[in-house]
Amino acid sequence: MSFFKELKVAYQAGDKEWYSGRASQLENQYWHQSILVSDLENLKISTTKGFGIVGYVCDAGVKKNQGRIGAQKGPKSIRAKIGRLPIHFENRKVTDFGDVICLDEDLEDCQKALSKTIHKLILNNILPIAIGGGHDIAYANFNGIKEALKNVSENKIGIINFDAHFDLRAVEIAPNSGTPFHQILSENTATSYFAIGIQQQANTKELFEIARKRKVSYVSNLECETFDEALKSKLNKFLKKIDYLYITIDLDGFSSAYAPGVSAPSALGFTPNFVYKALAFLLQSKKVISCDIAELNPDFDIDNRTADLAAKLVDYIVQKA
Ligand SMILES: N=CN[C@@H](CCC(=O)O)C(=O)O
Ligand SMILES: [Mn+2]
Ligand SMILES: [Mn+2]
Numbered sequence: 001m002s003f004f005k006e007l008k009v010a011y012q013a014g015d016k017e018w019y020s021g022r023a024s025q026l027e028n029q030y031w032h033q034s035i036l037v038s039d040l041e042n043l044k045i046s047t048t049k050g051f052g053i054v055g056y057v058c059d060a061g062v063k064k065n066q067g068r069i070g071a072q073k074g075p076k077s078i079r080a081k082i083g084r085l086p087i088h089f090e091n092r093k094v095t096d097f098g099d100v101i102c103l104d105e106d107l108e109d110c111q112k113a114l115s116k117t118i119h120k121l122i123l124n125n126i127l128p129i130a131i132g133g134g135h136d137i138a139y140a141n142f143n144g145i146k147e148a149l150k151n152v153s154e155n156k157i158g159i160i161n162f163d164a165h166f167d168l169r170a171v172e173i174a175p176n177s178g179t180p181f182h183q184i185l186s187e188n189t190a191t192s193y194f195a196i197g198i199q200q201q202a203n204t205k206e207l208f209e210i211a212r213k214r215k216v217s218y219v220s221n222l223e224c225e226t227f228d229e230a231l232k233s234k235l236n237k238f239l240k241k242i243d244y245l246y247i248t249i250d251l252d253g254f255s256s257a258y259a260p261g262v263s264a265p266s267a268l269g270f271t272p273n274f275v276y277k278a279l280a281f282l283l284q285s286k287k288v289i290s291c292d293i294a295e296l297n298p299d300f301d302i303d304n305r306t307a308d309l310a311a312k313l314v315d316y317i318v319q320k321a
Contacts, residue, residue, distance in 0.1 A: 003120075004116065008103050008104065014095065021083045030086055031087060038095050038098075049126070050092075050093040052127065052129065053131060055100070056099075056130055057133060058072055058100075058102035058132070058136070060107040061107050061134035064174055065134075069263075073298045078310045080304075081311035082311040111137075118148070121290075123148055131310065132295060134263075138184070139183050141292050157191050158246070159193045162247075162270075166195055167250075168181050168211055194238050195216060196224060199221045219231060235281065245287040246290050248292050251309070252295050254271070258306070261300045261305070279313075296310050
């Protein structure tokens with residue numbers, strides 16, 4: 001495809017076949033009835049704001065980070081659950097712009113392809129909702145945002161990551177799913193990063209030290225039992241500093257009771273209820289420029305419950321943005 005020329009990556013346009021569910025005599029009852037599909041080449045500039053789902057079919061970063069592979073099957077699994085959800089929103093146009101697909105473990109080219117996609121969607125007045133794929137999706141999403149906000153000073157762009165992990169590992173042999181925020185903060189020193197749900201037993205002392213040096217804001221999983229006033233006030237302070245917010249959700253930040261289908265599950269993570277409340281709070285700021293949901297690994301899922309959670313997060317973002 002010429003949009004991705006010079007990149008070693010495959011692309012598949014959005015396909016209605018990916019979305020199915022219960023038939024209804026009435027229109028607009030289920031996602032599978034209303035979702036639109038498109039390819040990236042024929043995207044026309046729209047004056048009304050829309051939402052764009054894009055799949056990041058890549059687990060090369062998870063593999064390079066010594067994780068359990070399978071996340072490249074994530075996007076398909078999430079879409080199968082999205083199609084079946086009822087619709088409780090009006091005047092929202094959601095289009096699936098297809099998949100960028102990693103070839104021969106060429107992580108960097110796949111990331112560049114996703115960055116180009118995110119950039120194009122934002123320029124077309126679309127809020128991207130990227131679905132992964134490993135958490136290396138974050139480096140790609142951020143670079144797409146940065147390109148779209150070329151004239152915006154980097155300290156006006158903030159990142160909020162729902163995750164058990166900082167993902168602040170320094171790049172040693174090659175970038176991977178554990179390095180995205182180290183890469184971003186090294187290249188954009190004035191950009192602020194807030195991690196929600198950090199688990200002490202999932203991050204080394206070295207990672208906490210990197211977070212301190214890089215002035216990363218964070219709250220631990222223990223502070224995420226309820227979405228309380230203390231956290232709201234920290235987030236308000238963070239939101240005040242920035243004009244644009246990128247939200248990224250690593251499913252391994254949830255308790256494995258809700259999200260078993262990830263590379264690194266943990267029983268200690270947050271509940272869906274907590275994340276719903278935090279998301280509603282962040283989305284009402286109207287500063288969100290792009291978002292993604294990462295790390296679904298269908299090979300380890302139980303009764304597709306992690307895919308179902310990811311699909312419901314997509315639906316919730318569309319409702320609240
Ligand atoms: N994406 C991040 N992954 C974690 C993996 C932790 C683990 O494998 O236990 C990390 O690098 O810290
Ligand atoms: Mn994680
Ligand atoms: Mn992560």
